[in-house]
Amino acid sequence: MTHTYQITGMTCGGCLAKVQKLLTAIPDIQKADISLAEGTADITMLKHIPTTDLQKALADYPKYQLSETHNHTVAMALNDDTEQKTWIQTYKPILLIGAYLLSIAFIAGKSSDGFSIQTTMRVFMGGFFLVFSFFKLLDVQGFADSYAMYDLIAKRIKAWGYVYVFIELSLGILYATNILPKLTNGITLIVMSISLIGVVQSVLNKRQIRCACLGSVFNLPMSTLTIIEDALMIGMSLLILLL
Incomplete structure (x- = not known):
């Protein structure tokens, strides 16, 4: 599954590489496609990972703030809905x-x-x-x-x-x-x-x-x-x- 998150604080390619490295180090995350221009990250994971766990991975670099987007909210609603039908x-x-x-x-x-x-x-x-x-x-x-x-x-x-x-x-x-x-x-x-x-x-x-x-x-x-x-x-x- 792939979810999209908003990430603020990235200003250059170095920031992008750092955030990508921190996120992909989390177990069960396959890849993180990050857009510096849009300030978003498409994270592909083997199973659902709580947003708080993603935020903890960036905790040592407080200028990088990760939050859920509308896309992520819709995805979670879809998961809940389809699991019951x-x-x-x-x-x-x-x-x-x-x-x-x-x-x-x-x-x-x-x-x-x-x-x-x-x-x-x-x-x-x-x-x-x-x-x-x-x-x-x-x-x-x-x-x-x-x-x-x-x-x-x-x-x-x-x-x-x-x-x-x-x-x-x-x-x-x-x-x-x-x-x-x-x-x-x-x-x-x-x-x-x-x-x-x-x-x-x-x-x-x-x-x-x-x-x-x-x-x-x-x-x-x-x-x-x-x-x-x-x-x-x-x-x-x-x-x-x-x-």
Whole structure:
């Protein structure tokens, strides 16, 4: 598991090296990736280590102060929540949304002339973006905060999280109305591919952070299901472009 902490007092590369050495000397800590510019430390540990133990490791150098961040608080909430729920209970909102969207998409794909896979995919993708953007719009700031924890662009430019909400909404409308299909699928392919990279990195690093796909309404942890979700949208947009 990887948790993010705030560290103040670091002013140079020497400070970074000192803090990194002190933290990695703690048993069960695998690595500590420290950002001097952001004043943060992503600490990967074999098991949960209390914040007080991390602070004790820096006690001989009082100018270095370690504290929990919003990311860490969310991670602990996710741990507590998921430990009490089964996999089905945890991801029930996404599974239900997916089932409803698939049902509507297959119904829309049927016609007197047969079955249209293109229409099915277009309706599913339109519904996907409209529904998921709806949940993000309920708390745009909450989504932007969560998205900035793992997305490649949002990490550096937090405003991207706010923009992304309206990109999803626009894509949903474009798919639903079937306007500019090639441009719509091209944008989907690019945007979802960038998002997928951040998701894969977080899952591989076993970071306990909230998945921002449904905004801040549901406390869903990042997992391989998020990878499947993004990869599915990428695959369908690519397939529609090739058909």
